[in-house]
């Protein structure tokens with residue numbers, strides 16, 4: 001029997017790399033869209049894929065170029081497409097709203113339209129985000145909670161969500177959105193707060209840094225593990241009918257709690273090293289995100305059971321071991 005083919009945009013990122021490994025394990029033929037700069041600088045841009053580079057096929061393309069995405073859809077004819085690529089750093093979306101909106105909204109539109117033209121039977125997963133809930137209208141948040149985004153990033157994800165739903169309703173395509181809450185891992189980018197904390201704590205322990213400068217320590221997030229969340233992405237588009245699902249842990253923790261566990265794990269007192277820098281505060285903050293995953297549990301049979309402390313400790317230990325060796 002022919003293998004099922006999956007195409008992943010954003011395959012070089014945290015989620016893309018875990019998803020590629022997971023799908024390979026399930027017997028999929030895995031294809032990825034990468035920018036030319038990534039192909040030219042594999043050491044820095046493809047480190048997350050080093051475990052599976054020989055088993056996947058990469059295609060040059062960009063979210064800014066409809067023709068490149070269309071051509072990839074024609075060449076690959078995927079059975080499933082996971083659209084994960086985006087400008088995903090919320091803080092940056094305040095500095096450059098225009099690039100964030102153009103890349104994220106047009107990029108999603110191009111992926112949907114290219115699939116409709118080249119392979120209309122392809123099942124599409126769109127990476128929506130808890131940032132769409134923004135100034136939350138209820139706690140916890142579920143699929144029916146009204147969106148109130150608080151950044152250009154959140155707005156771009158609302159538009160992508162609506163586009164995805166409209167391709168489903170208007171053109172009968174199989175297109176689902178996963179409304180994922182924050183998800184982290186040792187593969188997280190260094191600009192996100194969890195990895196900034198774990199990597200800087202490790203550097204302080206090893207005498208490579210003196211201080212950790214952070215913004216709002218009281219901000220709260222529902223932080224889960226990326227490796228578990230990619231399984232939910234796959235499950236979502238195996239259902240009989242396309243739909244949208246909230247994925248999270250159902251627990252919320254503050255940035256300060258993350259700091260305390262991370263520093264504690266290395267035997268460091270955060271009071272000595274952590275300082276507040278106003279430049280890391282955002283013009284508008286999302287204060288209390290926490291997921292209600294009742295629907296995903298009921299319909300996808302998806303469960304999450306990694307304690308928050310284990311996630312923090314895994315990230316800190318990984319950074320510490322890596323830095324010690326290198």
Ligand code: F7E
Nearest residue numbers: 088090129130131181182191192193194214215216219280
């Ligand atoms: O910030 C606070 C900051 O940048 C988390 C993306 O994957 O999840 C992610 O977005 C919180 C915020 O992630 C610093 O104010 C304090 O409240 O790690 P983050 P995010 O903005 O929540 C959602 C679901 C996505 O979809 C996004 O793509 O931490 N914070 N001090 C800080 N944040 C950063 N980055 N740096 C600080 O120094």
